[in-house]
Amino acid sequence: MIYLAPMQGLTEITFRKAYYKVFGLSGIDMAISPFISLTHGTLANAYKKIKDVLPEYNAQSLPLIPQILGNEIPQFIEMANRLGEIGYDEVNWNMGCPVTKVAHKKRGSGLLPYPDMVDNILSKVLPNVSTRISLKIRLGYYSPDEVFNLVSVFNRYPLASVVIHPRIGLQMYEGDLFLDVFAKAIADIKHKIIFNGDIFSVADYAEIQRLFPTMSDVMIGRGAVLNPLLPLEIKGQTVCNYNKSYVEFVNTLFDEINARNVPDLSKLRKIKEYWQYFAQNFDLSDEDRREVLLSEDLCDTQRMIIEILSKADRISSPKL
Ligand SMILES: Cc1cc2nc3c(=O)[nH]c(=O)nc-3n(C[C@H](O)[C@H](O)[C@H](O)COP(=O)(O)O)c2cc1C
CATH class of the missing domain: 1.10.1200 (Non-ribosomal Peptide Synthetase Peptidyl Carrier Protein; Chain A)
Structure with missing residues (x-):
């Protein structure tokens, strides 16, 4: 499957709708929404953010999994259940946002150095929400090895999937991917893994397939905004003009x-x-x-x- 990555300000409803109108489901199969922050306080205040995922706006658009960002347990439970009520059966938890002011508050990729905190949040949230929970992570915030302390935590819970961008938070979106660490980590994670990072061409995709032949799910962000035809090309669709x-x-x-x-x-x-x-x-x-x-x-x-x-x-x- 090809997932469209969440990109704040870019892969929001306007992009997803236009994509679906022109290409249907012939390229991208599923999108994850840009994050809804739990720090917007009450759900009424978060309305502007939730609007992007409201089913009435998403009817003629790509199938969607909403994403939330934060570490507040009661708000996490409330938001996931609200999203469940409006029809979603999965919510993605953002553990990858590298923005310093987010990460320094132990949100997004700032959670990755704290496996006990992640464990505590998952243990309190999962039994109390109606939706499945998937994760979007990096390998760590300070070091890619942080992922190895998270593996056993992830394996304790029935997660829908784990999307992995094989960089660390400090790298933002630049520098080499830690593909060797990624390979070791996925050998131990028992959940469905979705690879995400630096797929800008069919050749980039082919290289990921070559390195990880059993990986059937990828997520594409910047490559799909830059070239919306890339997911079709990856699937071998002929693009005549x-x-x-x-x-x-x-x-x-x-x-x-x-x-x-x-x-x-x-x-x-x-x-x-x-x-x-x-x-x-x-x-x-x-x-x-x-x-x-x-x-x-x-x-x-x-x-x-x-x-x-x-x-x-x-x-x-x-x-x-
Ligand atoms: C402008 C911008 C906004 C982003 N917003 C989000 C977001 O809301 N949630 C999230 O999980 N990741 C977000 N990301 C990260 C992307 O989902 C993706 O992990 C990253 O771009 C790497 O994948 P790519 O190389 O295919 O672009 C954002 C990235 C960019 C560049």
């Missing part, structure tokens, strides 16, 4: 963004955020890149992006 299909997706994404009830300036910012990714997938002149970034008009910016992407050559092995 690459630029046409790419542009069809981008136009649909723009339609979804334009339909949002937010000021034009927010729409423009959002489109430029996506542009930073799209632009990495094509061989573009500095002038083309700059022209889009300097544009201040919403419609002009969209027109420019479509014109550029319609005729640009793609890069065969894009990297971020």
Whole structure:
């Protein structure tokens, strides 16, 4: 299975809907939502965040597993049960967010050095929630070896799956993946494992398949925003006219963004955020890149992006 990674501000409902409209389920099989933080206090305050996963907005979209971030046991239980009530049978717990101010409060990847705390949270949450719980982790926060103290904790509970991004929190999204540590850890974890990290091309995917031949589940984040056709290509689907299909997706994404009830300036910012990714997938002149970034008009910016992407050559092995 191919999972779409949660990416705050990027793989939210607009992206998932546009993706589903254009490609259906021929590439991505399942998405995990960007995190809903438990520190938003009451559920009413968290509404803005929950909105992204409300079934009424997600009806014509990719199948979804909502994700939560935090270490507060009562709020975790309340949120998981609320998500269960609105129809979800699985909630993903974020133990991978590397942002310093999150991690320093023992949230996200900041939980990884504390197996007893993870154990305590799972032991109190699991018997009291109606949904299954899956995890999204890194190998550690300070050191990749932290994962070895977590394995026995994970194996004590009936987890739905464990998504592993084989970096540590301190690396953020850069630097080498610890694939040797990943290999050792997954040999001992008894749950379904989903590999996540640095899949930007079919060749990257093939290399993960070669290294871990029994691994059938991967999660793709930046690679799928940069090249929304990548999941289809990985599945061996024929893409007859690459630029046409790419542009069809981008136009649909723009339609979804334009339909949002937010000021034009927010729409423009959002489109430029996506542009930073799209632009990495094509061989573009500095002038083309700059022209889009300097544009201040919403419609002009969209027109420019479509014109550029319609005729640009793609890069065969894009990297971020
Ligand atoms: C801008 C951005 C936002 C992200 N937001 C989340 C998030 O909300 N929850 C989460 O678990 N991971 C989040 N991630 C991490 C991704 O899910 C993924 O683990 C990471 O990008 C590595 O996978 P990739 O190399 O396929 O992109 C985010 C990453 C980026 C770059």
